[in-house]
Amino acid sequence: MSKTNMTRRGVLKTGAVAGAGVALPTIFTASSAAAYMNEPTGGSVTLGFNVPQTGPYADEGADELRAYELAVEHLNGGGDGGMMNTFSSKALKGNGILGKKVEYVSGDTQTKSDAARASAKSMIEKDGAIMITGGSSSGVAIAVQGLCQEAGVIFMAGLTHSNDTTGKDKKANGFRHFFNAYMSGAALAPVLAARYGKDRKAYHLTADYTWGWTQEESIKAATEALGWTTVNTVKTPLSQTDFSSYITPVLQTDADVLILNHYGGNMVNSLTNAVQFGLREKQVNGKNFEIVVPLFSRLMARGAGENIKGILGSTNWHWSLQDEGSKAFVKSFGTKYGFPPSQAAHTVYCQTLLYADAAERAGTFNPCGIGEALEGFEFDGLGNGKTLYRADDHQCFKDVLVVKGKENPTSEFDILEVVEVTPVEQVTYAPDHPMFAGGNLGTCNPG
Amino acid sequence: MDAIFLQILNGLDKGSAYALIALGLTLIFGTLGVVNFAHGALFMLGSFCAVTLNKILNLSVETIDPTKTDFLGNPLKVKTPYVQAWFGDDFGAAIIDWGVPLAILFTIPVMIGIGFIMERGLIKHFYKRPHADQILVTFGLAIVLQELIKYFFGANPIPTPAPDAFKGSFDFGAMLGMDPNVIIYPYWRLIYFGFAAVIIGAVFAFLQFTTFGMVVRAGMADRETVGLLGINIDKRFTIMFGIAAAVAGLAGVMYGPINSPNYHMGMDFLVLSFVVVVVGGMGSLPGAVLAGFLLGILESFASMTQVIDLIPGINQIIIYVVAIIILLTRPRGLMGRKGVMED
Known part of the structure; x- marks a missing residue:
């Protein structure tokens, strides 16, 4: 007569393991029935x-x-x-x-x-x-x-x-x-040099997170390659709302360009604050002080109102x-x-x-x-x-738009005007460019 | 030296907003004993009073200009604000231009009304509940209010510019015979500081020199005894809630030209304002004002490049470091009453 070793505790353990297996999300496990993740079967x-x-x-x-x-x-x-x-x-x-x-x-x-x-x-x-x-x-x-x-x-x-x-x-x-940020820098820098000259001193305020860092690195490298010097780069907290204490030190330097590596609400506030502090009326080194916003979003730029007028930046499409x-x-x-x-x-x-x-x-x-x-x-x-x-x-490689805040908008949507369509050749970089180094595509995963 | 002077001005300016919000928070805590996490939302609502008035003033009559086209190639609809159609181009434009100062008149009754409804409709039911319940309900209310604003006004900031007469900056350097354009400060920020000083002064004068204020102060010190004297202290405290809401609203309406209002701005100030109240001393009105300006100035100095180079990241934590030090060494805050938060 055979004897089973089944105990109450054993049944409970087995049940728990089996239950966990059934309940395990299928997201990270390839389905044996489907050829790939979420293969559509119906119409x-x-x-x-x-x-x-x-x-x-x-x-x-x-x-x-x-x-x-x-x-x-x-x-x-x-x-x-x-x-x-x-x-x-x-x-x-x-x-x-x-x-x-x-x-x-x-x-x-x-x-x-x-x-x-x-x-x-x-x-x-x-x-x-x-x-x-x-x-x-x-x-x-x-x-x-x-x-x-x-x-x-x-x-x-x-x-x-x-x-x-x-x-x-x-x-x-x-x-x-x-x-991407590199393309913004590569497209903007020649326009900046042509309009503001090659002998410029830039002061950067940069949002302290991944996008801000790469934007600063990109525009800094692109402008320095054309002869600009960088006076200072200051990281600002993403949660910052009032930028006055970051703007006033700019007044104490000999910088004649302020580059705002900010996006969204940060950009609206830092640009508004910079204009409030009279930077656009300021003369430094015998030149007009200029403000640059490397990445524009029309939706967000609307929040800066008239302060956006005449400011150069870049955009993916308009x-x-x-x-x-x-x-x-x-x-x-x-x-x-x-x-x-x-x-x-x-x-x-x-x-x-x-x-x-x-x-x-x-x-x-x-x-x-x-x-x-x-x-x-x-x-x-x-x-x-x-x-x-x-x-x-x-990464898609295509022309990049350099835009400017429009002086005389005709509607609430008419905020930016295209200054230049930078050809794709000018914004293309090698796959192993140092700013993009360190990663690996790996192989595709069908699930 | 120039840099230090400018950072002091920045600190006073930031401190003005902190002090105004913290003043209202302390008024509510001192009178009603409620920890009001919806106070930042009241600041935000004040700002949106200016946005609303701006929208009202810009309500327009539409006419078709057949000579121009819109983005789809259709004849362009030209909008002319009613105020310009009614009062003439120049006067109408001037009314719109002065929208933010005009909004002060609009904001005071609206915010007192909102404060009254908030207190009578919701907060009075939580007077005898633990602080944790009060925090939860007022925080929930703040989220509801900000989502309502986002629903009606969107998530993006909305520009509310100062009148043209107050655009530009005052040149302290030129006034003192120094190089021009080095020590400059925006007119509107100076006005904000002056405005905050007037409001703070008015609140203190109201509490100090009126019979109503005297009763409120007596109620803050000993609510029960005042009640035994036959005075309806609850009614007065409700009015004080309305006044606190109006102070937060006024702080918000005047803040619009400094940073474009958005639905989240109340939350941005809320935590800082609570730190200000704790540092100043829970329930202490002078403490809230003093701590507001003190922390504003400290935050400004911590943002200086030289300071950040010396202690990286200090700009992001300075206020909380100060709060920790104060709570460890003097739990009642700078000007708090002995015994408060010390047990």
């Missing part, structure tokens, strides 16, 4: 839009979401088709992606890395999102990109400008259409561009929502179309197939001229 495919819906960048997030909804409408054959009509690739037919209707879920990043990762994880795990896209901060983009790499889905970055996103923190599953792609997008977006789109809206719309197009060309939703289709992909008609998605780092 639809789900995209995950992860944007700031609360917090300081909620307005940018709302504009991103509008653009995503427009892109989904166009992909499914609705509306006027927008930039699908001007896109050089003709793989998209307006019947969804690979014949599957495009659906979407949205999450709130709150512009916090942990919240953004949690919402991305939920969209992948619970909603079956096959791709995650969005965001309005480099810290968030880098965090979510890392998560998508681990989970085995593609990440199409939204508004992220730090060199690190496609530099030391680049990932095989991550792709960035937006430009609604006033007259190429066919930009005109089609502005018409489509403006007709639907009643106002022109922001650069954040433009970049996420492009990212959605680029993802869908890559899936069509690859004939699969497998992240590795889509990655291959995007790597080295050259395209046109999406508002930035000829563009390359470089294989080495998954």
